[in-house]
Amino acid sequence: MLFGAIEAGGTKFVCGIGNENGEILERVSFPTTTPEETMGQVINFFKDKQMDAMGVGTFGPVDPNESSPTYGYITSTPKIKWRNFDIIGELKKHFNIPFGFDTDVNAAALGETEWGAAKGLDSCVYMTVGTGIGGGAVIRGEMVHGMLHPEMGHILVKRHPEDDFAGNCPYHQDCLEGMAAGPAIEKRWGKKGIELQEVDKVWEIEAYYLAQAAVNLIYTLSPKKIVLGGGVMHQKQLFPIIRENVKELLNGYVQTNEILSDIDQYIVPPGLGDNAGLCGAVALAKKACGI
Amino acid sequence: MLFGAIEAGGTKFVCGIGNENGEILERVSFPTTTPEETMGQVINFFKDKQMDAMGVGTFGPVDPNESSPTYGYITSTPKIKWRNFDIIGELKKHFNIPFGFDTDVNAAALGETEWGAAKGLDSCVYMTVGTGIGGGAVIRGEMVHGMLHPEMGHILVKRHPEDDFAGNCPYHQDCLEGMAAGPAIEKRWGKKGIELQEVDKVWEIEAYYLAQAAVNLIYTLSPKKIVLGGGVMHQKQLFPIIRENVKELLNGYVQTNEILSDIDQYIVPPGLGDNAGLCGAVALAKKACGI
Numbered sequence: 001m002l003f004g005a006i007e008a009g010g011t012k013f014v015c016g017i018g019n020e021n022g023e024i025l026e027r028v029s030f031p032t033t034t035p036e037e038t039m040g041q042v043i044n045f046f047k048d049k050q051m052d053a054m055g056v057g058t059f060g061p062v063d064p065n066e067s068s069p070t071y072g073y074i075t076s077t078p079k080i081k082w083r084n085f086d087i088i089g090e091l092k093k094h095f096n097i098p099f100g101f102d103t104d105v106n107a108a109a110l111g112e113t114e115w116g117a118a119k120g121l122d123s124c125v126y127m128t129v130g131t132g133i134g135g136g137a138v139i140r141g142e143m144v145h146g147m148l149h150p151e152m153g154h155i156l157v158k159r160h161p162e163d164d165f166a167g168n169c170p171y172h173q174d175c176l177e178g179m180a181a182g183p184a185i186e187k188r189w190g191k192k193g194i195e196l197q198e199v200d201k202v203w204e205i206e207a208y209y210l211a212q213a214a215v216n217l218i219y220t221l222s223p224k225k226i227v228l229g230g231g232v233m234h235q236k237q238l239f240p241i242i243r244e245n246v247k248e249l250l251n252g253y254v255q256t257n258e259i260l261s262d263i264d265q266y267i268v269p270p271g272l273g274d275n276a277g278l279c280g281a282v283a284l285a286k287k288a289c290g291i
Numbered sequence: 292m293l294f295g296a297i298e299a300g301g302t303k304f305v306c307g308i309g310n311e312n313g314e315i316l317e318r319v320s321f322p323t324t325t326p327e328e329t330m331g332q333v334i335n336f337f338k339d340k341q342m343d344a345m346g347v348g349t350f351g352p353v354d355p356n357e358s359s360p361t362y363g364y365i366t367s368t369p370k371i372k373w374r375n376f377d378i379i380g381e382l383k384k385h386f387n388i389p390f391g392f393d394t395d396v397n398a399a400a401l402g403e404t405e406w407g408a409a410k411g412l413d414s415c416v417y418m419t420v421g422t423g424i425g426g427g428a429v430i431r432g433e434m435v436h437g438m439l440h441p442e443m444g445h446i447l448v449k450r451h452p453e454d455d456f457a458g459n460c461p462y463h464q465d466c467l468e469g470m471a472a473g474p475a476i477e478k479r480w481g482k483k484g485i486e487l488q489e490v491d492k493v494w495e496i497e498a499y500y501l502a503q504a505a506v507n508l509i510y511t512l513s514p515k516k517i518v519l520g521g522g523v524m525h526q527k528q529l530f531p532i533i534r535e536n537v538k539e540l541l542n543g544y545v546q547t548n549e550i551l552s553d554i555d556q557y558i559v560p561p562g563l564g565d566n567a568g569l570c571g572a573v574a575l576a577k578k579a580c581g582i
Contacts, residue, residue: 061546076546123437137511142431146414146513147549147557154544155507158449171544216446220428220511222437253445253462255352255367258438266438 001289004051004095005281006042007104008058008087010079010131013038015045018282020291022115024275035085043094055100055284056087057107057277060134064102064145072101078170100284104128105136106143106150107280108229108270113138114283116271118225125223126276127152127213128230133177135213137221144221153177155216160208162201163188180209182232193232207238211245214267218246218254229270236269243267292580295342295386296572297333298395299349299378301370301422304329306336309573311582313406315566326376334385346391346575347378348398348568351425355393355436363392369461391575395419396427397434397441398571399520399561404429405574407562409516416514417567418443419521420501424468428512435512444468446507451499453492454479471500473523484523498529502536505558509537509545520561527560534558 002025007014009032016027030041046054059077063070072088088101102110109118109126118124118138127135135152137144144150154175165188169178178184185193189202196202214226228242243263250259258266270276293316298305300323307318321332337345350368354361363379379392393401400409400417409415409429418426426443428435435441445466456479460469469475476484480493487493505517519533534554541550549557561567 135511139430139435139437140433144430144512146430146515147509147547148513148545150513151510151545153510155510156449156503156540158447171542172540212447216507217511218438219442219444219446220426220508221435222439222441224437249447249463251462254439254442256438 001052001286002050003282003285004046004049004054005278005285006054006056006058007107007277007281008032008056009104010059013042014278015042016278016282017049017051018279020286022111022272022279022282024278024282027278034081035090039087039090043091047094051095051097053098053100053285053288054091054095055107055281055286055288056091057102057104057281057284058087060103061148061151062101062103064106064143064149072099098285098288100288102143102284103134103136103149104277104280105134106138107136107284108276109136109138109227109280110143110287111272111276111280111283112225112227112270113141114286115279116276117227117268119271121224123223124225124227125152125217125221126227126229126270129181129210129228129232130230131182133181137223139221139223152213152217153181155213157209157212160205163205176209176213180206185232193235197235197237203235203238203241206232207241207245210238211242211249214242214246215249218250224258226267227270227276228267229274229276233269239267239269292343293341294573294576295337295340295345296569296576297345297347297349298398298568298572299323299347300395301350304333305569306333307569307573308340308342309570311577313402313563313570313573315569315573318569325372326381330378330381334382338385342386342388344389344391344576344579345382345386346398346572346577346579347382348393348395348572348575349378351394352439352442353392353394355397355434355440363390389576389579391579393434393575394425394427394440395568395571396425397429398427398575399567400427400429400518400571401434401578402563402567402571402574403516403518403561404432405577406570407567408518408559410562412515414514415516415518416443416508416512417518417520417561418504420472420519420523421521422473424472428514430512430514443504443508444472446504448500448503451496454496467500467504471497476523484526488526488528494526494529494532497523498532498536501529502533502540505533505537506540509541515549517558518561518567519558520565520567524560530558530560
């Protein structure tokens with residue numbers, strides 16, 4: 001089977017065709033400008049493709065509730081032109097096939113359980129740490145929805161005792177995203193993370209915040225795997241420090257093998273690498289076909 | 292139909308018989324001593340009852356994973372005598388009926404969606420604030436399990452700027468439970484919460500911590516309802532302060548009706564009152580019958 005996949009991000013829309021094994025057979029990307037322009041290019045790309053279904057994982061917030069009148073909308077995003085945009089409605093005008101729809105990070109979490117680091121598990125959290133921080137979750141094989149969907153980037157964190165950076169989240173100042181996303185690193189140290197690779201303190205502080213996120217996720221969602229992706233996580237030296245911090249913070253309270261003996265396999269990079277989002281959209285499409 | 296229900300707590304086991312409407316027709320309680328003694332009393336109580344199924348909601352941690360060899364066990368509890376106790380196995384020796392099994396708080400969350408404050412919703416969090424803090428969650432109609440189950444009492448919180456209490460969680464010192472459970476209030480102020488009803492600062496600080504918990508739950512699980520029960524929450528003055536703090540902390544980031552206009556109906560006391568746990572066990576039994 002062939003699936004159309006859209007990973008809609010704030011700077012670009014990645015579009016592709018994938019199969020039921022999560023293999024990406026074709027991929028292109030278009031800059032995120034206006035819905036008219038960007039969606040025009042997207043529709044043009046897909047219009048002659050063979051597709052059994054389409055999956056859309058997008059920046060949010062979104063309305064993923066199928067019984068809601070605004071299902072399939074990007075809702076209260078700060079990107080004004082995309083606010084209350086009916087992305088699934090627009091696509092349905094052109095493609096009469098089943099659609100899957102969710103946040104980019106819920107889609108990535110699903111993709112990781114299908115073909116990635118959480119393959120064979122019915123539960124995982126996928127958190128991306130890049131220009132922002134976002135997280136999605138699959139529990140019992142289903143993406144987590146409720147009042148809305150996870151927005152894990154904005155959980156509260158305790159300040160590192162040596163960190164006097166004010167934080168730069170426009171909503172919450174020193175929430176997780178405000179303290180630990182790429183722009184926070186750059187603003188705190190006056191250089192991009194990639195130029196700070198050798199400065200241990202940078203990653204000690206970064207890991208301190210990301211470990212708090214992991215611990216809170218363990219205590220609330222109890223995922224079977226925590227997958228950390230995004231540009232900042234290309235700094236692979238973060239993983240062992242995060243794991244160490246998580247063990248220290250849990251302090252023996254959670255007595256599972258995942259924590260006590262297999263933490264190297266519990267907090268991991270995406271099995272799908274930088275394709276987690278696009279493969280996630282393929283997984284959404286596949287799920288929309290009931291397979 | 293008639294269901295046997297057990298709410299197993301650290302100080303007492305509450306046992307009862309309920310029907311499919313969540314009505315409790317009979318209830319007794321026994322002190323929690325040793326498994327031999329307490330379970331003897333429990334089994335004696337139920338032995339001549341008419342029951343279609345039984346539900347057990349218990350202090351944890353537990354193994355709620357039906358495919359695990361230790362399913363139905365209380366596992367690594369600090370209550371030594373109950374550690375690795377096969378509570379469901381013990382009951383099954385005496386009652387050949389379907390069993391439902393989960394943490395007391397996951398059961399309470401289920402009960403609240405069946406008959407309580409979250410009736411008609413497929414999602415809620417139930418958090419109890421008493422001698423300890425615990426939380427359970429239902430998402431898409433199912434109790435949240437993954438690596439383990441929620442242990443929300445131990446999430447990290449930011450210290451209130453005027454609070455110099457060290458915290459009294461034996462594992463984490465100043466986690467949520469260490470800062471906001473009943474014993475933390477008593478230790479901080481030198482009096483029980485019930486004697487401090489008129490002291491605004493007590494409840495301002497208490498609400499500060501509980502609001503952080505609510506906000507992190509909104510960002511991770513996104514429940515459709517947050518139900519706060521337990522002895523400390525009998526201080527009803529807490530609710531409006533918690534709601535106010537939650538709105539401040541979210542700061543407009545979550546644009547849902549639940550938050551923006553209906554928060555009085557979003558963060559609420561248990562609809563089942565102090566029966567949330569026992570009714571939850573009835574709900575587990577009912578679910579075990581597939582109804």
